[in-house]
Amino acid sequence: MKVSVQTEDFDLDVECAALTHGRKDIGALASFVGLVRDANDGAGIARMTLEHYPGMTEKSLAEIVEQARGRWDVLDATVIHRVGELKPGDNIVLVVVASAHRGDAFAACEFIMDFLKTRAPFWKKEETPEGGRWVDARESDDVAAEKWKGR
Amino acid sequence: MLKILYFAGLREALGQSSEQLALPGGMGTVGQLHAHLAARGGAWEALAKTKNLRIAVNQQMAAMDAPLNDGDEVAFFPPVTGG
Numbered sequence: 001m002k003v004s005v006q007t008e009d010f011d012l013d014v015e016c017a018a019l020t021h022g023r024k025d026i027g028a029l030a031s032f033v034g035l036v037r038d039a040n041d042g043a044g045i046a047r048m049t050l051e052h053y054p055g056m057t058e059k060s061l062a063e064i065v066e067q068a069r070g071r072w073d074v075l076d077a078t079v080i081h082r083v084g085e086l087k088p089g090d091n092i093v094l095v096v097v098a099s100a101h102r103g104d105a106f107a108a109c110e111f112i113m114d115f116l117k118t119r120a121p122f123w124k125k126e127e128t129p130e131g132g133r134w135v136d137a138r139e140s141d142d143v144a145a146e147k148w149k150g151r
Numbered sequence: 152m153l154k155i156l157y158f159a160g161l162r163e164a165l166g167q168s169s170e171q172l173a174l175p176g177g178m179g180t181v182g183q184l185h186a187h188l189a190a191r192g193g194a195w196e197a198l199a200k201t202k203n204l205r206i207a208v209n210q211q212m213a214a215m216d217a218p219l220n221d222g223d224e225v226a227f228f229p230p231v232t233g234g
Binding site for chain 1: 156158159160163203207210211212226228229230231232233234
């Protein structure tokens with residue numbers, strides 16, 4: 001399992017290759033990459049800054065991955081989240097899950113993202129033409145995380 | 152001593168990211184600490200006004216009734232918006 005909070009960019013192909021290197025038991029890799037959009041809530045976004053809680057962030061991500069391992073057949077996983085200043089088109093977050101079968105890989109990947117969005121201590125501040133603004137948490141993200149309770 | 156941390160919009164509203172505070176007598180829970188800090192008035196009212204304020208004690212999410220002990224790290228922050 002790999003969890004990283006970093007300012008540097010990441011490469012999906014490199015991370016996938018690292019997960020599968022030297023093993024033949026992986027039948028499925030599911031990945032998600034989140035990027036910075038150039039617009040949000042009706043305003044243009046020139047750039048954004050990702051703040052986090054050093055120490056708690058890494059623990060929180062590791063716990064979320066552990067929860068996913070407890071629910072699905074996860075052989076390995078990688079979670080990378082960038083912090084610092086980012087601009088539209090930049091990568092923000094990467095989740096890759098390796099499993100024997102696609103069902104576990106898809107579900108665990110979505111679960112990790114849904115819980116990351118609502119549990120991991122990151123905050124986005126957007127620079128718009130009207131100035132800087134902290135992004136409000138979305139109710140839809142809470143709903144997305146809640147849906148896993150009944151499964 | 153308590154180590155208290157503030158993040159994101161709350162950090163900006165308060166104009167500081169952290170402070171050390173001797174655990175005042177009779178302050179047994181996060182909720183009592185929160186009320187004590189908010190009672191400083193002025194910018195500190197942001198602690199009471201932040202919608203859905205989140206709290207972590209020793210880097211684990213906690214509720215207002217969570218107990219406090221000397222040496223704890225307590226963080227206050229708005230709902231998270233990563234990903």
